[in-house]
Amino acid sequence: MKVQLDCFPCFLKQALIALRLGTNNEVLQETILKEITDYIKTADTSMPPAYTTTFIHRKIRQMLGGDPFAEIKAKYNKLALELYDKLTNITSNSGNPLLTASKLAIAGNVIDFGIFTSIDIESTINRALNNELEVDDSEEFIKSVSEINEILYLLDNAGEIVFDRILIETLIKANKRVKAVVKGSAVINDATMFDAEEAGLTGVCEVIDNGSDAVGTILQWTSKKFQDEFNEAQMIISKGQGNFETLLHSRKNIYFLFQSKCRVVSKELGLDNGAMLLMKG
Amino acid sequence: MKVQLDCFPCFLKQALIALRLGTNNEVLQETILKEITDYIKTADTSMPPAYTTTFIHRKIRQMLGGDPFAEIKAKYNKLALELYDKLTNITSNSGNPLLTASKLAIAGNVIDFGIFTSIDIESTINRALNNELEVDDSEEFIKSVSEINEILYLLDNAGEIVFDRILIETLIKANKRVKAVVKGSAVINDATMFDAEEAGLTGVCEVIDNGSDAVGTILQWTSKKFQDEFNEAQMIISKGQGNFETLLHSRKNIYFLFQSKCRVVSKELGLDNGAMLLMKG
Numbered sequence: 001m002k003v004q005l006d007c008f009p010c011f012l013k014q015a016l017i018a019l020r021l022g023t024n025n026e027v028l029q030e031t032i033l034k035e036i037t038d039y040i041k042t043a044d045t046s047m048p049p050a051y052t053t054t055f056i057h058r059k060i061r062q063m064l065g066g067d068p069f070a071e072i073k074a075k076y077n078k079l080a081l082e083l084y085d086k087l088t089n090i091t092s093n094s095g096n097p098l099l100t101a102s103k104l105a106i107a108g109n110v111i112d113f114g115i116f117t118s119i120d121i122e123s124t125i126n127r128a129l130n131n132e133l134e135v136d137d138s139e140e141f142i143k144s145v146s147e148i149n150e151i152l153y154l155l156d157n158a159g160e161i162v163f164d165r166i167l168i169e170t171l172i173k174a175n176k177r178v179k180a181v182v183k184g185s186a187v188i189n190d191a192t193m194f195d196a197e198e199a200g201l202t203g204v205c206e207v208i209d210n211g212s213d214a215v216g217t218i219l220q221w222t223s224k225k226f227q228d229e230f231n232e233a234q235m236i237i238s239k240g241q242g243n244f245e246t247l248l249h250s251r252k253n254i255y256f257l258f259q260s261k262c263r264v265v266s267k268e269l270g271l272d273n274g275a276m277l278l279m280k281g
Numbered sequence: 282m283k284v285q286l287d288c289f290p291c292f293l294k295q296a297l298i299a300l301r302l303g304t305n306n307e308v309l310q311e312t313i314l315k316e317i318t319d320y321i322k323t324a325d326t327s328m329p330p331a332y333t334t335t336f337i338h339r340k341i342r343q344m345l346g347g348d349p350f351a352e353i354k355a356k357y358n359k360l361a362l363e364l365y366d367k368l369t370n371i372t373s374n375s376g377n378p379l380l381t382a383s384k385l386a387i388a389g390n391v392i393d394f395g396i397f398t399s400i401d402i403e404s405t406i407n408r409a410l411n412n413e414l415e416v417d418d419s420e421e422f423i424k425s426v427s428e429i430n431e432i433l434y435l436l437d438n439a440g441e442i443v444f445d446r447i448l449i450e451t452l453i454k455a456n457k458r459v460k461a462v463v464k465g466s467a468v469i470n471d472a473t474m475f476d477a478e479e480a481g482l483t484g485v486c487e488v489i490d491n492g493s494d495a496v497g498t499i500l501q502w503t504s505k506k507f508q509d510e511f512n513e514a515q516m517i518i519s520k521g522q523g524n525f526e527t528l529l530h531s532r533k534n535i536y537f538l539f540q541s542k543c544r545v546v547s548k549e550l551g552l553d554n555g556a557m558l559l560m561k562g
Contacts, residue, residue, distance in 0.1 A: 034323075040315065
């Protein structure tokens with residue numbers, strides 16, 4: 001999925017969110033925001049938006065001298081952990097734990113740039129559990145899970161990974177081996193090894209990192225070790241829009257679980273903004 | 282009112298609207314959009330947003346080789362003229378024609394970047410006529426009109442100027458001399474002499490131009506003739522947000538009639554977006 005011109009204003013909008021999280025110094029915010037226009041000027045529109053946003057967020061971290069999302073990520077992990085028992089019960093008591101946990105993992109993908117309040121997440125959970133998914137390849141997904149032993153699970157955001165933990169625990173109960181993948185280092189509010197530890201995921205399954213600070217998964221920038229895992233995996237579960245943008249058509253037996261959160265992507269998919277998808281790649 | 286960092290994404294968003302009106306060539310759209318990032322990189326944030334947008338829209342016209350808004354302006358003039366008889370009757374039959382015509386002129390300010398449909402404008406007219414203005418200095422405005430003989434009337438958008446024509450005709454009926462001001466040449470969908478002719482305004486009062494292609498009214502870029510008119514006017518009616526941004530605190534006895542259409546301006550004024558104002562400067 002390539003950059004659209006509508007992404008250009010959005011690049012600056014997202015940068016501003018990061019800058020305001022990272023510093024109260026308005027002069028510094030302005031300086032960095034102006035520097036970032038270089039990446040828009042030179043954006044390669046044959047590539048997914050994730051390429052440009054990777055450069056932008058690297059520049060922001062470099063100029064701020066740190067990760068602007070560190071604090072909010074910790075907050076998201078904590079808030080999501082408060083829901084853990086409830087979500088685990090919903091999953092265990094449902095007729096189809098794998099489907100329920102998958103829907104909850106998609107609901108968890110709402111934890112992104114916005115302000116994550118318990119009201120937002122409650123309504124999103126209810127929407128995921130009580131409505132059809134807008135794209136629903138869940139039958140094929142469940143069949144595929146039943147046929148394999150190992151799953152490579154590409155995580156997305158901090159906080160959200162508590163929801164992923166519940167899906168991973170459900171898969172493990174069904175005797176699947178799961179290897180979860182975090183980013184190699186901080187980018188936006190994506191989960192790193194630190195978040196996986198905070199969310200209790202490292203005690204549940206093996207967690208590896210992809211060796212990259214890119215938005216989504218830009219394969220050529222990931223480590224050789226991750227590339228091997230990716231190519232050899234029996235099955236991949238890919239969380240979030242960034243992974244969808246960058247990995248669509250990348251290989252067989254990959255399932256994308258996410259909410260379509262931007263108008264460009266939603267339009268390309270012919271869906272309303274906020275649509276929930278469990279989509280075979 | 283100075284540029285805020287929130288204006289930066291919006292500069293690109295507005296440029297994209299202009300580019301898509303001006304050409305179907307997506308490569309050209311991309312080339313121009315990328316060129317425009319230079320004006321964001323060098324934006325003077327001690328100045329109103331109108332400074333930066335003036336440079337941006339000059340560049341767009343130059344690179345497109347024409348005015349991307351020409352067609353839509355003609356359409357707006359035509360659509361607004363279809364409402365002329367109805368709006369004139371509403372004004373004449375009201376208990377306070379000057380207040381009614383002023384409210385209609387504020388309603389007409391909705392004719393901006395958006396798509397102007399008869400439904401939008403009908404609902405805006407009803408809102409203007411049936412609700413209080415969010416900022417209402419109309420008593421002082423009507424008193425001021427009663428005390429002077431001549432008014433300099435700064436017009437804003439094509440289409441909208443049909444609504445202004447009705448307010449100007451109401452002022453003329455009350456024995457005021459009105460001089461209306463259009464832009465010196467095309468910028469966004471602002472009215473030029475051509476639009477004043479299309480809207481039948483040139484047959485109603487003297488129309489002059491301000492010698493400038495700036496968004497709003499950036500006094501130092503206007504003609505000496507206009508500057509003299511501005512400084513010596515007994516009273517000024519200023520239409521639209523661009524004029525408000527650039528002329529607030531510029532002189533005595535100036536009244537701003539507009540809708541607050543962007544979140545930055547609305548927030549600065551402590552109002553909801555879309556608020557209607559008749560505000561003493």
